[in-house]
Amino acid sequence: MMLPRGLVVSCQARADNPLHGPQFMGAMALAARDGGAVAIRANGPADIAAVGAAGLPVIGIHKIFSERYPVYITPDFAAAAAVVDAGAGIVALDCTERPRDGEHPGVLIRRIHEELGAQVFADISTREEGLKAAAWGADYVATTLSGYTEATLPKPDAPHLELVEALAARLTIPVIAEGRYNSPDLVRQAFSAGAHAVVVGTMITNPREITRAFVATGVPQ
Numbered sequence: 001m002m003l004p005r006g007l008v009v010s011c012q013a014r015a016d017n018p019l020h021g022p023q024f025m026g027a028m029a030l031a032a033r034d035g036g037a038v039a040i041r042a043n044g045p046a047d048i049a050a051v052g053a054a055g056l057p058v059i060g061i062h063k064i065f066s067e068r069y070p071v072y073i074t075p076d077f078a079a080a081a082a083v084v085d086a087g088a089g090i091v092a093l094d095c096t097e098r099p100r101d102g103e104h105p106g107v108l109i110r111r112i113h114e115e116l117g118a119q120v121f122a123d124i125s126t127r128e129e130g131l132k133a134a135a136w137g138a139d140y141v142a143t144t145l146s147g148y149t150e151a152t153l154p155k156p157d158a159p160h161l162e163l164v165e166a167l168a169a170r171l172t173i174p175v176i177a178e179g180r181y182n183s184p185d186l187v188r189q190a191f192s193a194g195a196h197a198v199v200v201g202t203m204i205t206n207p208r209e210i211t212r213a214f215v216a217t218g219v220p221q
């Protein structure tokens, strides 16, 4: 099944976040669904299983942080298998060619298709990485890592709309805008740039960051 066009809501909360845990992420997914989201992005088997209750397509990731390698979004085949076991039909993974303690992303894409029967959502940071991921057979290419890799640091405040436009002009597979789409207007601009879908995380599902953004506007303290 093809990911529908529309808004994807990323429901993630790290361990230091008061909303960490499948109960909260499951509720976030239900709220996102009721608000009109077409799919949910979630991290780790427990949260992936919980967001499944919303009945929407799930883009699953498994973040594993290592001191030796920069790649942490679904870095190897075992992580991808855990994502699919938990119920995700689409596996998102880091498709940059940065060092990792696992197989090359081109091999992972093939194995996820053949051995897990799942679709692959390629998280990339540059135009070249996106074109390569598509050539390796990814089903979707997403700008998730723009601003987070050595090649794209320092992270700008704005999302990388030009990257969406450049990829959409060259690829036939769907291009997904993800990363710092912090307002409805930016989401609209992403669709105008050729995005098939837009993933929004922080500004919908992270009340701590949303509160900080309001406080940072200069409210009296």
Ligand SMILES: CC(=O)N[C@H](C=O)[C@@H](O)[C@H](O)[C@H](O)COP(=O)(O)O
Residues within 6 Å of the ligand: 010, 012, 061, 144, 145, 148, 178, 179, 180, 181, 199, 200, 201, 202, 203
């Ligand atoms: C770089 C990285 O690890 N991004 C992660 C990927 O799953 C998430 O932490 C982001 O929240 C997600 O991409 C959505 O972006 P934003 O929260 O900016 O709307």
